[in-house]
Amino acid sequence: MGYYSGRVVVITGAGSGIGRALAVDLAGQGARLALSDQNTDAVAATVRRCEGAGAWVRGDTLDVTDRSAVLTYAQALAEESGPVDLVFAVAGVIHTGTVLDSEFEDIEHVINVNFWGVVNTVKAFLPHVIAAKRSGHVVIVSSVFGIVAAPHYSAYSASKFAVRGFTEALRQEMVLDGHEVAVTGVYPGGVRTSILRNGRFASREDASVIARTFDKKIARTEPEKAAEIILRGVRRRRAYVLVGMDARLVSAFIRVAGSAYQGLLPWGRRLSRWWR
Template identity: 60%
Template sequence: MSFDGKVAVITGAGSGIGRALAIELSRQGAHVALSDQDGAAVADTARHCERAGVRVRAETVDVTDWAAMQHFATAVDSEFGGVDAVFAVAGIIHRGSLLDSDISDFDRVMAVNWRGTVHTVKAFLPYVVTSTSGHIVTFSSAFGLIATPKYGAYNSSKFAVRGFTESLRQEMTLAGHPVSVTCVYPGGVRTSIVRNGLFAAGENPAAAARNFETRVARTEPEQAAVIILRGVERRRARVLVGSDARLVAVFAHVAGTFYQNLMPAADRLLGLRLRKGARRR
């Protein structure tokens, strides 16, 4: 399957994996409809895509706004005459224990990561099912394979995306629709997600971002985009991005529920690193 001449929708296209996917898809000849809450960022992505000579539409859209997503989907179908692939990339992260976190932060993470994914897929699915070879691509995380302390909001949202996607894949098969459904599980990818994240009281955002960017994030967004598109082309149910994501998947399979006994020690080690990082500032 080739993306040449296809119409692809990407949310969260202003930065990170979403931006890299938009540029790579346009390079492969796909026409792209891009959205992001940051209008300037998605406009810049659009300019890069236009250099490939494909048709590009860019809008400022909040994925948590159901009416806005419906309007975006209708406008895209009207302009492009159909939709072949949807990449629901938009997401945010939060770090902090439940006791120290504001409930509004939990609500926000679930709204963007889970409800935003549902809004995106629900709005565009009627158009994708009419494609001769449609694709729905959602984004969970390595944190959707195992849970960790202080990432309860993020874990919850990414486990929810995983369950939603697996159910949808079965629905498409049951209904006989020619739509493949893929869930992507990125490990550490060099994006600004942590730097732009939400943090509970007592957390050190700068140290957390520095630790992620220097110790965790090993995969470039452009590498991630190539891996994801290869998996989507092969109609895979699951795409693991990065050696760390593959390791987490094996660990979750082998350790079973016992992994929950090991993660607090790992978080204590991370906390020690963050405190050292804070002292070095």
Template identity: 60%
Template sequence: MSYYDGKGVVITGAGSGIGRALAVELSARGARLALSDRNGDALAATARRCGPSSGDLRTDVVDVTDRPAVMSYADSVAGDLEPVDVVFSVAGVLHTGSVLASSFVDVEEVFAVNYWGVVNTTKAFLPHVTKAEHGHIVTISSVFGLMTAPRYSAYCASKFAVRAFTESLRQEMIIDRKPVSVTCVYPGGIRTPIMRNGLFAAGEDRTAVTNSFDRVVARTSPERAATRILRGVERRRARVLVGADARVIGGLLRGLGDAYPHVIPSLARLTRILRGSAPG
């Protein structure tokens, strides 16, 4: 029997990428699912992918930035699933652009989805999860929640915030002896549409950045990421690194410590020099 068989599982951002892969895998493992996304068509496609093995499955169009809607949704889902065993807060948006070029509107949108979406979801579902015998809250940060990178200041800041929020929550659950485990996931480059659907500051070459991400960075499939995440949750890990790149970066950061911010600009300058001297 699967660890997830019969468990009530909530997934926000289930319309694509990691959220969809988690939904399909958990459906196959016998979980009772409540899936949400702000894109109704994408959510319906996920439900179809779950197929005839899905059993108990409900789908709702919910925007995680809409706090009253999330609170109402949580109460409704709790009435259906009872108990809510695991909540995956997956919804996220990527932003590319320098601080100077980035608009306040885009930065606020990144925080509304990436950070406040996690806070809204966690706050809405935590009272219900604490009623489960062994509840679990799972948030998605990023390898950019472990390190910063130029031109991704808003995204990095939001994912660092997710990391801090999640680690504090885990400490509280331990101190208060609540029956809730807390896991923060740090994906590296995953083959999802997050870059194609992302926000771009003025002057950014969307096509070039997206092609580079798809060709060079996105090395791990969503399905493989989902498998690793579910294994980490089953083992009640505090931190799950997804992808070889994330594990390598995690090791480098342990070695470099506070020196890593000084290394990044040097690498960027070297990359520009090499590109400038390359033939063609």
């Protein structure tokens, strides 16, 4: 039997991208899956793929910003399946635009989904994961933008830095309080998903150019490869998982450059515009 075989695994944001890739990979490894997404059709498609691999799957439409719904969902699942072994908080959105141009509504949307969605998910499931004892594991997806901030991504960076802090504090609390629950923070670089194409853009941003540039020049890692890296790190109970060479390079760069990177990134952005 493999590491994930028979374990109850919760994945939010399972309708596409990394969430779907994790679900499909885990289905092939014999996990029992509870999949959710705000997009009903998308999560249903993921459920069908996982059922095709012979997995036990429950699919639900869930908005992670709806705290009451998340709490109800966690309780219902625990009553149906018993202790929850692993929770993957994957659901996320993005917004592109300067602080000056961005609308409050768009900033709030990113913070609500990316940060409060994680808090709601972890708070709802943590008692059930603790009940799983040594098999308990919380996996929270941040971003390389939770390691380094970038211009035009202030809301996204803020949400992912907050997720990083929340994850690291949670890990320390589990150790301090004597719980056997592992906590892993995941920091993907450019992964070929639809997050940017489905994102929100400030009025002066060229959405088509930004999405095309991301797909052609930044998104170097396929979701399936990202899932493989994440699951290997989780199996080894790693505290940090960097996904993609770009994430590893950024992490190394920040360790060397420190806060000086804040002067280098705008310079690099201007240079790239000049060459283009």
